[in-house]
Amino acid sequence: MAQPKNYGFEEEAGMLKDGARRFFAQKLPVDQLHALVADAYVPERAPEVKWRKDLWDEMVALGWTALAVPESAGGVGLPWVAVAALIEESGRAAFPSPLLSTLQTTAVLAACEEAGESALDAIAQGCAATIAVMDASGSPTPGAVQVIDGKLQGTACFVQDAGKCDQLLVLAMDGDEPALFWVASSADGVEIQQDAIIDLTRDQARVSFTQVAAERIAVDAATAWDAALPAMWILSSADMVGAAEWLLQTTVEYAQQRKQFDRPLGFFQAVKHDLVNVMIAIDESKSLLYSAACALDHEPERARELAHMVKASASDTAAFASGRTVQMHGGIGFTWECYVHLYFKRQKHSQLLWGDAAWHRSQLAALLIDRPGIGEAA
Amino acid sequence: MSDSERKDNAEQAEFRRYCKDWIAKNHPGEPAVRLPLSPLEIMTTEQMAYLQHWQKSAYDAGLIGCDYPEEVGGGGRKDCQRVANEELVAARTPYYPNVIGLGMAAPTVFYHANEELKQRLLPRLFSGEDIWCQGFSEPGAGSDLANVQTFAERKGDKWVINGHKVWTSLAHFAQWMIILLRTDKGHKYEGLSYFVVPIASALGKGVTVRPLIKMTGETGFNEVLFEDLEVDDSYRLDELGKGWQVAMTTLLHERGAGELVTPRAGGLKSKSSLSISARNVMELASHTSRAGQPASDDPLLRDRMVRQLIREEALKEHQRRARVPALTDHPMRLPLQNKLLASEIAQDTAALALEVEGPAASLYLADEHAPARGQWPLAYMNSYGMTIAAGTSEIQRNILGERVLGLAKSK
Numbered sequence: 001m002a003q004p005k006n007y008g009f010e011e012e013a014g015m016l017k018d019g020a021r022r023f024f025a026q027k028l029p030v031d032q033l034h035a036l037v038a039d040a041y042v043p044e045r046a047p048e049v050k051w052r053k054d055l056w057d058e059m060v061a062l063g064w065t066a067l068a069v070p071e072s073a074g075g076v077g078l079p080w081v082a083v084a085a086l087i088e089e090s091g092r093a094a095f096p097s098p099l100l101s102t103l104q105t106t107a108v109l110a111a112c113e114e115a116g117e118s119a120l121d122a123i124a125q126g127c128a129a130t131i132a133v134m135d136a137s138g139s140p141t142p143g144a145v146q147v148i149d150g151k152l153q154g155t156a157c158f159v160q161d162a163g164k165c166d167q168l169l170v171l172a173m174d175g176d177e178p179a180l181f182w183v184a185s186s187a188d189g190v191e192i193q194q195d196a197i198i199d200l201t202r203d204q205a206r207v208s209f210t211q212v213a214a215e216r217i218a219v220d221a222a223t224a225w226d227a228a229l230p231a232m233w234i235l236s237s238a239d240m241v242g243a244a245e246w247l248l249q250t251t252v253e254y255a256q257q258r259k260q261f262d263r264p265l266g267f268f269q270a271v272k273h274d275l276v277n278v279m280i281a282i283d284e285s286k287s288l289l290y291s292a293a294c295a296l297d298h299e300p301e302r303a304r305e306l307a308h309m310v311k312a313s314a315s316d317t318a319a320f321a322s323g324r325t326v327q328m329h330g331g332i333g334f335t336w337e338c339y340v341h342l343y344f345k346r347q348k349h350s351q352l353l354w355g356d357a358a359w360h361r362s363q364l365a366a367l368l369i370d371r372p373g374i375g376e377a378a
Numbered sequence: 379m380s381d382s383e384r385k386d387n388a389e390q391a392e393f394r395r396y397c398k399d400w401i402a403k404n405h406p407g408e409p410a411v412r413l414p415l416s417p418l419e420i421m422t423t424e425q426m427a428y429l430q431h432w433q434k435s436a437y438d439a440g441l442i443g444c445d446y447p448e449e450v451g452g453g454g455r456k457d458c459q460r461v462a463n464e465e466l467v468a469a470r471t472p473y474y475p476n477v478i479g480l481g482m483a484a485p486t487v488f489y490h491a492n493e494e495l496k497q498r499l500l501p502r503l504f505s506g507e508d509i510w511c512q513g514f515s516e517p518g519a520g521s522d523l524a525n526v527q528t529f530a531e532r533k534g535d536k537w538v539i540n541g542h543k544v545w546t547s548l549a550h551f552a553q554w555m556i557i558l559l560r561t562d563k564g565h566k567y568e569g570l571s572y573f574v575v576p577i578a579s580a581l582g583k584g585v586t587v588r589p590l591i592k593m594t595g596e597t598g599f600n601e602v603l604f605e606d607l608e609v610d611d612s613y614r615l616d617e618l619g620k621g622w623q624v625a626m627t628t629l630l631h632e633r634g635a636g637e638l639v640t641p642r643a644g645g646l647k648s649k650s651s652l653s654i655s656a657r658n659v660m661e662l663a664s665h666t667s668r669a670g671q672p673a674s675d676d677p678l679l680r681d682r683m684v685r686q687l688i689r690e691e692a693l694k695e696h697q698r699r700a701r702v703p704a705l706t707d708h709p710m711r712l713p714l715q716n717k718l719l720a721s722e723i724a725q726d727t728a729a730l731a732l733e734v735e736g737p738a739a740s741l742y743l744a745d746e747h748a749p750a751r752g753q754w755p756l757a758y759m760n761s762y763g764m765t766i767a768a769g770t771s772e773i774q775r776n777i778l779g780e781r782v783l784g785l786a787k788s789k
Binding site: 006007263280283286365 | 385680681696780785
């Protein structure tokens with residue numbers, strides 16, 4: 001299969017992307033975001049879930065949770081490239097919401113065929129969901145939660161936006177078989193303990209399961225999970241790409257306005273060339289993002305390879321863009337009052353989730369060097 | 379059916395069928411003469427004659443200049459040059475020798491010369507009967523191109539040229555040169571004018587072409603000296619003092635960011651050359667032994683080879699994304715990165731290949747034990763030509779910072 005020239009990014013997708021950008025910019029501009037999530041500044045503060053539930057309800061009313069749900073399960077079934085573009089805009093706004101975790105959950109459920117349909121239907125109706133799988137080392141290999149006598153037992157770590165989600169998709173081990181469960185976060189025996197994290201725009205929790213009775217999704221969970229990973233990596237990358245573009249544009253504006261030695265900062269090539277390098281890094285990730293997202297629909301045989309590429313690239317871009325942004329803002333960039341730190345922290349969080357750059361490159365090397373011929377360019 | 383074929387309009391689809399058909403019948407096959415990696419390194423008259431013959435046959439068949447109007451020797455088609463290029467590259471034909479003519483002189487002449495001059499120059503340029511070279515850089519005008527000092531002094535309706543141009547590829551074969559000249563010493567930018575000048579007919583009569591030797595030991599480019607060369611005012615492009623603007627048309631096309639698509643052929647893998655790609659380095663690593671293990675098992679090398687592969691893949695995707703306005707941030711943001719990225723990625727890939735080869739990378743072309751016949755150290759050294767020529771990487775970053783990001787000009 002070959003990819004369409006325009007990545008399958010049709011007019012509808014463009015309207016969604018533009019509309020989302022306006023929505024985030026109007027509903028929660030960065031000064032209001034800062035006031036919402038960064039009002040307190042003691043590093044020892046107890047973890048809090050800071051978000052605007054009313055805005056999430058508006059997003060649900062706009063139908064955004066139904067976009068990635070296949071039509072067969074009552075959703076819109078937009079191409080993944082359009083969904084990635086929506087997440088890119090949410091990342092550009094560093095928006096606090098369960099959108100990313102819900103769409104990643106959607107990707108796993110969509111890989112479950114009919115077995116995932118009732119959960120997908122709930123998401124299409126506006127249910128916010130997240131994935132509980134990681135152990136304390138952050139490994140996405142199931143094992144942190146076990147199935148004992150048909151009930152869930154154990155603790156999943158690094159559960160994203162758990163404090164905002166209605167449902168948990170749990171990847172547990174039943175003996176030596178992975179199994180997927182669909183659990184209400186309010187169910188008996190589920191305890192959500194918020195982590196105190198650097199990223200102020202998201203929440204994260206350890207979720208403990210004590211003899212939790214849960215609905216099992218009747219599917220080969222190992223296969224479904226494996227098939228969904230590329231989409232999860234791609235969406236995570238989309239958030240970083242959008243946030244990196246905000247960092248670039250904000251720093252460019254600063255370099256145009258701020259004067260030293262009677263010249264705008266951007267006059268100096270040490271600054272100018274560095275900003276160009278940030279742009280180059282973003283564009284690398286961006287082109288790979290659309291290509292990888294498009295591959296999910298049009299070139300599935302290359303989706304994994306391209307998803308590794310974009311998560312590796314976007315993770316490096318996230319670190320590079322946020323580091324350079326703080327540095328080029330100088331002293332003010334190092335302060336709490338400057339908005340840059342919100343993005344710096346969100347980027348660091350995203351960079352390290354679902355496999356960092358080096359891990360994705362090592363996976364890609366195994367695909368391409370040890371099994372040559374796979375993903376040979378068309 | 380390939381991806382690009384599916385997107386063809388009716389004219390392109392019909393033209394593509396025609397191209398395929400013509401190429402099937404007229405592909406020259408494996409060349410009788412040994413060809414260098416790039417047309418800029420053509421050294422012998424035998425190589426040049428072979429390639430000129432090939433270019434003429436492609437032009438006569440309508441595969442060159444497709445999108446130019448018929449009055450100037452073009453095909454009068456719309457968006458068809460890309461189609462011919464795709465088919466020729468896919469069919470792995472030889473490249474065209476007149477690269478500077480096709481890529482830089484033709485669009486410049488087309489946009490800035492009068493009708494009479496266009497009709498006289500362009501058909502023989504397209505056919506490759508006239509080879510072109512470019513006279514921009516000088517010993518004192520490299521990155522600061524507007525500092526050119528080669529002076530044209532007015533003498534009635536003639537101009538008398540004196541000065542010194544350098545890094546002039548193909549000058550030893552060229553009939554014509556596009557040249558940036560100073561016509562007014564009082565103004566830096568407004569004092570520049572742009573001409574086409576006949577070179578071959580003036581050799582020994584005001585023009586001297588001398589080869590320069592690259593750090594690789596190869597020839598390929600030249601310096602060109604002008605001593606009282608008289609040229610007619612009708613060879614001037616655009617208005618007096620507009621040379622800088624005309625030069626921008628040339629440079630934009632040279633960097634692959636111009637309006638007109640450059641006619642291209644190629645893809646023919648000469649047995650004596652290699653292509654610089656991460657996949658080739660991976661291949662090299664899997665056949666290179668390190669302490670009894672394949673170098674491709676070394677985790678650090680693997681990481682770096684994959685990193686290069688990712689950069690290459692993204693650059694390839696840039697070509698596609700640049701044509702999807704909904705997914706680009708600024709119309710020139712990707713096109714202006716093209717030359718910078720291609721040259722820097724190739725340089726890093728070649729450097730990595732030398733590390734894979736290890737101490738054997740010290741063995742050069744004439745050593746029978748050299749891995750890949752010494753082509754990797756050759757490619758690595760040559761890569762510096764790419765990051766320096768056509769605007770250094772530093773100048774490219776200035777352009778991107780100023781034109782795309784809107785930062786204050788560094789001059």
